[in-house]
Amino acid sequence: MTAAFQDFYPDEFSHCYGCGSQNPQGHHLKSYWDGEETIARFTPDAKYSGGVPEHVYGGMVASLLDCHGTASAAAFTYRALNREMGDGGDPVRFVTASLKVDFLKPTPMGVELVVRGKLRSIDGRKVWVDLSLTGNDGICAKGEMLAIRLRT
Numbered sequence: 001m002t003a004a005f006q007d008f009y010p011d012e013f014s015h016c017y018g019c020g021s022q023n024p025q026g027h028h029l030k031s032y033w034d035g036e037e038t039i040a041r042f043t044p045d046a047k048y049s050g051g052v053p054e055h056v057y058g059g060m061v062a063s064l065l066d067c068h069g070t071a072s073a074a075a076f077t078y079r080a081l082n083r084e085m086g087d088g089g090d091p092v093r094f095v096t097a098s099l100k101v102d103f104l105k106p107t108p109m110g111v112e113l114v115v116r117g118k119l120r121s122i123d124g125r126k127v128w129v130d131l132s133l134t135g136n137d138g139i140c141a142k143g144e145m146l147a148i149r150l151r152t
């Protein structure tokens, strides 16, 4: 089975509620390559409802974009450097500096959500990623992230 980007985060940095393998309460979001783009799939539990039970609350939507975006920034950078994750070299890790979310329509509950990341540009430690979240009836939210590579 293909490893997810998050599987390469060192344990000591894997406590993120959204995607950390070491957080037993967390969502354990997993991100993968899909051609030139990145993809993650997630079905929120019913307790993450918005104003009505049929819709997902906005914080969950932003959280999925956030975690998939930083993982994608790392993946795009590895690829730009012609490197593989887990290659034994200096780890490439990112945090979110800025995340803009446009909520285009309510996000449906009870269906698998698909989060996609597309590289906009890399400029030194700064990586801009365009994000989208799709439900069963088209794109529900779009995001623009600036992720910053941590100094190692």
Ligand SMILES: CCCCCCCCCCCCCC(=O)SCCNC(=O)CCNC(=O)[C@H](O)C(C)(C)COP(=O)(O)OP(=O)(O)OC[C@H]1O[C@@H](n2cnc3c(N)ncnc32)[C@H](O)[C@@H]1OP(=O)(O)O
Pocket (backbone or CB within 6 Å): 009, 013, 016, 019, 066, 067, 070, 091, 093, 094, 095, 096, 097, 098, 125, 126, 146, 148, 150, 151, 152
């Ligand atoms: C080895 C470590 C492993 C860690 C593993 C983590 C795994 C991931 C876990 C999963 C995580 C899940 C996701 C999460 O939840 S991540 C959690 C949420 N994010 C954070 O907590 C980040 C908090 N912020 C910081 O730590 C610092 O501010 C960072 C590190 C981001 C930058 O501080 P640093 O001192 O390093 O760099 P710098 O200040 O010189 O800035 C550098 C450049 O960036 C530009 N800039 C900065 N901010 C903004 C902005 N808002 N808009 C526009 N531009 C901005 C800045 O002008 C400069 O540009 P230039 O002058 O070079 O042109």
